[in-house]
Amino acid sequence: MANPLVEVINVSYTYPGGIKAINGITMTVEQGEFIALLGQNGSGKTTLAKLMSGLLKPDEGMVLIKGKDIKDLTVSERASIVGYVFQNPEHQIFASTLYDEIAFGPRNLGLPEEEVKRRVDEALKIVDLDKPLNAFPHLLSVGEKHRVAIASVIAMKPEFLILDEPTTGIDFKRSLQLMRILLKYRENGGSIMMITHDLYLAAEFANRVIILKDGIKIADGPPEKVLVNEELLTEAGLAPLQVTLLADKLRDYGFSKNIIKTMDFVEKFIDVHRRK
Amino acid sequence: MHKLDPRAKIIWAVVVLAFSIYNGNYLLSPIYGAVIYASVIIALIISRPPAFWLKLVGILTVVVLFFSLIFWPASAPRGGVPILTIPILGWSYTDLVLNLALSKAFLVLSPIIAVITMLTTSKPGDLFQALVRCKVPYKIAYIPILALRFLPTIINEVKLIIDAQESRALNLRKGNLPSRLRKYVTIFTPLMIRMMKSAIELGVALDSKGFGLSCQRTFSKNLRWEFRDTLFLIFGGLIYVLGLIFCIMPFVR
């Protein structure tokens, strides 16, 4: 059996100021997963993501990337397997042309220029950005900048893509657009971990939900199990989706409270309704 | 030190600066510089600042002393008795040269430490009020407060940008100087853009809070000059004047 993509083994991390952000977390990421990482601000989500991408090194425990200790990998090796998209694209965009911006990652990996060109074109296609290659990235709209940031990371063809709150501060239309891009990415074989506060998106798109609280995992499983556990959600400062609460209220009519998706509720309703 | 009116501390820092700049033959005796230096160090230590500042001052002292011993000998008077020789480097210092170097070092360090003490023992809001009461226009006086407020924010932004670029395989530690400089552009450009945007946001926020609307501004907590502030200034002033006289005396007689 092939090595899992990422293995986090009993990892702990304390920030220089003394705050213990991660207190013994163990988890694995396999190929083809779409993980939603939830939890309050300060629960350790970003710290965990940075540990998994190598931006931080654990104080205790190990992080393995495809079987190798992340400490033994070079910056390039790490970046070509684990991609990290930050929340605000303005923290990355520096180049004077769209091409150079997206080519930055592949060039840093030392790829030949023809390969770089191929990757830039492919990345632009995946994020559906139809702008000239010499466009000035800073003048693009907010939504376009988000896509540039994602494209510039996807161009390195990482097998594991981490996104830190990609839908915070953008409207819902763009959020759906982003989800479509991620699904396309996953179709091509990638795994995704998305840090988010949006339970709706987690329910509709993720196939695994992990909840952190005070640096430890308090939940790790399929959304149908995790997002219907009201006690767990409350502990994490979250609330169940309307559809779950509604299904629970209608339990006398045959609904179970394990419903987290709009369409599942609709199907069940039609089913119950038709039976009459 | 914390309880003193910031105006007293500002005056103290200015006085230290004045005494430090003042140039005279007394420079040939390091005692004067040492007295001022000792006074500011004592002031700093009794205000018990976070360890970071003490470490910084320690490092600064060593660095300034070191550079002093290198550069000042060039403008020292000739002659004098050699008293210090550093074996390996073969440098030789006369007493005159040594006095000058030490003196200058102390006088460079003292105003800096006085300002550090002032900043770490006063609340920014109080310092601001003190400056305005000393007739500094409040729009200018507020600039250091904004700097203090946003310094941690800016540092966080820089860290974020470095992380973002590192996750795109940027290795800042590798490479020769020209390639490293090019790499720093990828940090610098987003930082500048973020700062410009933030400056606009900040300007809008300040405006919406009425900043700069009128020339007069009230303060919710008024600073009060207490007797201990006067005492502090008299006492401090006495030390410096006495020190000055003590050093000048040998030359006057």
Place this chain on the structure above:
Amino acid sequence: MAAAIEIKNLWVRYRGEEDYALRDVSLEIKEGEFVLLTGPSGCGKTTLCYTIVGIVPRVIKAEVKGSVSVFGLDSFKTSPAELSQYIGIVFQNPEMQLVTSSVYDEVAFSLENLGFPPEEIRRRIREVLDIVGLKGLEDRSPASLSGGQKQALAIASVLALRPKIIILDEPTSQLDPQGTRRITDLILKLKKDFKVSILAVEHKVEWAVNHVDRMIVMDNGMIKMQGRPAEIFSKKIDVERYGFRPPQVSEIAYKLLERGVILPSIPISLKDAYEIFRRVLEDGKSACRSN
């Protein structure tokens, strides 16, 4: 009820831009109303807010046509000092709108700038910190607060001027669910207990629909829809176009309609949905029984 905000035929074009950010916007907000303003990014929501309080064109230069008045005062001609006693604005990013080194100083800031007497300032600070739930944290630095606390502080510093209307520009977009709850509770408290009119710009509408008097949906610089939430959601919302997600219960209703289920009305709250769906299922049952 008097008109708190009155906008007539407003056109706004930023300096150096070709397109108008706001096109022929006319709007009236009455005293005591709670209005939700939404629409896709770039539709002009923020521009509208900034223009109402006069930031556009005074601070951010723009070409402006039409009129905006707040309680009868012309937003373009009235001094910000006077205007700020009627209307306040809380910005989206908690970080860049906290400009002092302590919670206490932050609330005092506007009052001091406007020359209020010290005793009055001290009284209002105590009052306002209590309302927003930051009592006891006077000496904390803004940087040490959580996101929700930062926004609460921003609201407090606006509240200290006792405005009659507060505009909140996406106040919860940068917050986690707990912070969002804190701010939404505070907003509701301001509306109910302190009779402050609220104009909130939000993408997340689920929490607001039960409490707002009116919703305004903008697109491309114009007002496309306005009315009570129940009216707005009675027709299927084109999410792709308007950029906000309707309440999930409404979304469920739209999908059921598509599949031929007959519903008496479209629910916008959990309670509505339970009543409506239960009745449909019951009627289905009884219809069957009567057969």
